[in-house]
Amino acid sequence: MSTWPVVACTGHRDVGDAADWLTETLNRVAARLHDECGTRVALSGMARETDLKWANAAVVAGMRLWACIPYDGQADRFSRADRAEWQRLRGLAEHVFVAGEVPADTLPKKKSSVVNGLLWKRNTAMVDVADKAGGALVAVWDGRLSGGSHGTLIEAAKRDLPGVWINPAARTVRGYLPALAELEPFAVYHRRCGHVRLVAVRAGADRELARLHAASYHGFNARRAKPREDDSVACNACYIHPGHLAAADSELAAQEVLLP
Numbered sequence: 001m002s003t004w005p006v007v008a009c010t011g012h013r014d015v016g017d018a019a020d021w022l023t024e025t026l027n028r029v030a031a032r033l034h035d036e037c038g039t040r041v042a043l044s045g046m047a048r049e050t051d052l053k054w055a056n057a058a059v060v061a062g063m064r065l066w067a068c069i070p071y072d073g074q075a076d077r078f079s080r081a082d083r084a085e086w087q088r089l090r091g092l093a094e095h096v097f098v099a100g101e102v103p104a105d106t107l108p109k110k111k112s113s114v115v116n117g118l119l120w121k122r123n124t125a126m127v128d129v130a131d132k133a134g135g136a137l138v139a140v141w142d143g144r145l146s147g148g149s150h151g152t153l154i155e156a157a158k159r160d161l162p163g164v165w166i167n168p169a170a171r172t173v174r175g176y177l178p179a180l181a182e183l184e185p186f187a188v189y190h191r192r193c194g195h196v197r198l199v200a201v202r203a204g205a206d207r208e209l210a211r212l213h214a215a216s217y218h219g220f221n222a223r224r225a226k227p228r229e230d231d232s233v234a235c236n237a238c239y240i241h242p243g244h245l246a247a248a249d250s251e252l253a254a255q256e257v258l259l260p
Helices: 016-036 050-063 080-093 106-133 148-158 202-214 242-254
Strands: 006-012 042-043 064-067 095-098 138-139 164-167 172-174 187-188 194-200 218-226
Touching: 006 050, 006 106, 006 148, 016 050, 016 106, 016 138, 042 050, 042 106, 050 064, 050 080, 064 080, 064 106, 106 148, 138 148, 164 202, 187 202, 194 202, 202 218
Parallel strands: 006 042, 006 138, 042 064, 064 095, 138 164
Antiparallel strands: 164 172, 187 194, 187 218
C-alpha cells in the first residue's frame, strides 16, 4: 500500500442515522492508515460529527493530532456534548492552527461571509499540508454538490490527491477519491430555449442525455450548471416544465429497454 505520513479529513456535520456506522468506519480506517500506510499525523477541522469522530479515531489509532480550527469561537454553538468533545480533543492536539478571527465589530449580515471565508481558509490549509507532505485525504461525502466538503474534494481532485472516500448514505468505503467529473454540477438543457431539465454531476447528465436521445429527444445538451437555474417557465419547445415531465418520462420509460 501507499505511504501517507499525513492525512487530512473532510466531511459532513450531520450524517443522520449513519452516525454509529461512521464512528466504527473511521476507527477502522484510522487504524489501517496507521498500521499499513505509515500515517502518523492526522489533520482535523474540528467541526461537528465527521471531524470530531476522525480526530478521536486518529488519537485512538496512535496518530498525532493537528487541530485545524477556523476561528476560536468555532464550538460556541455546539451542543454541550460536542463542545466538551471539542475541548477534550483540542487539549490532546500536538499542534493547533487557527485560520483567523471574526472581528467583534463584524455586522450580523456580514458575519456569515467572514465565517465562510475562514472555513475555506482552514480547508485549503489542510489540503496544502497533506499535499506537500505526500499525504492523503479521508472524505466523508454522500454526493451532495454543495458545502465545504464538496469544495474541499474539488480542490483535492485538482491536485490529484489520493485518499479514502467514505459514503455514509451508501455505507461504502473506497480506496480513492471522486474524480473531478463526479464533483462538478452539470445541467441538461434544451438548446433552443435554454431551459434546464435536470442538474447533476457530469456522469448523471450523460446518462440522462443518453436516455433522452434514445427516445428521439435530440434538442438537449449538457453544460456546467449555473447557480439558481430556473426550470419553472412553461415552454412548448421542450419538456422542461414540470407539467410536461410526466408525459415525457412515460414515453421514455416505455423505451428504457433500448437503453444501455
